[in-house]
Amino acid sequence: MKSILVILLLVISQFSFSDDSNTVSNKDYQVFYNAFPSTFLTPEVAKNYQIERSANRGLFNISIRKKNNDTSKPAKAKLIVSAKNLLGQEKLVDVKEIIEAGEAIYYIGSFSVSEEEVIHFNIDVIPENSQTSLNVKFTHEF
Numbered sequence: 287m288k289s290i291l292v293i294l295l296l297v298i299s300q301f302s303f304s305d306d307s308n309t310v311s312n313k314d315y316q317v318f319y320n321a322f323p324s325t326f327l328t329p330e331v332a333k334n335y336q337i338e339r340s341a342n343r344g345l346f347n348i349s350i351r352k353k354n355n356d357t358s359k360p361a362k363a364k365l366i367v368s369a370k371n372l373l374g375q376e377k378l379v380d381v382k383e384i385i386e387a388g389e390a391i392y393y394i395g396s397f398s399v400s401e402e403e404v405i406h407f408n409i410d411v412i413p414e415n416s417q418t419s420l421n422v423k424f425t426h427e428f
Contacts, residue, residue, distance in 0.1 A: 321426035
């Protein structure tokens with residue numbers, strides 16, 4: 287079941303991470319991010335991870351990698367999330383940490399959306415055992 291989520295997130299990330307527009311980095315860390323409707327998840331994956339799958343739910347995916355010369359490895363982090371629609375209304379975001387057998391760490395944020403709603407995200411990513419943070423700002427229409 288976990289491999290299904292990893293494969294799904296990797297497929298989604300291939301579309302979103304194909305350029306640097308969905309990446310924020312500093313000298314030590316790289317943060318990858320994307321957003322998509324919760325209906326992109328299969329019912330089986332949504333049930334397994336207790337994620338509500340609905341036309342009225344959006345998700346974001348954040349993955350943090352610690353740089354090490356020419357390689358990188360997954361890193362845990364604390365996320366401070368602000369999400370607002372075009373009217374400035376705050377969105378309540380439920381963030382889950384998903385660890386895949388030490389090979390991958392994902393942070394999935396779940397929130398309500400209306401049809402064609404535009405959400406502005408401002409996410410501070412604070413890697414574990416780090417004094418620095420990375421700021422991720424993006425907008426997505428659902």
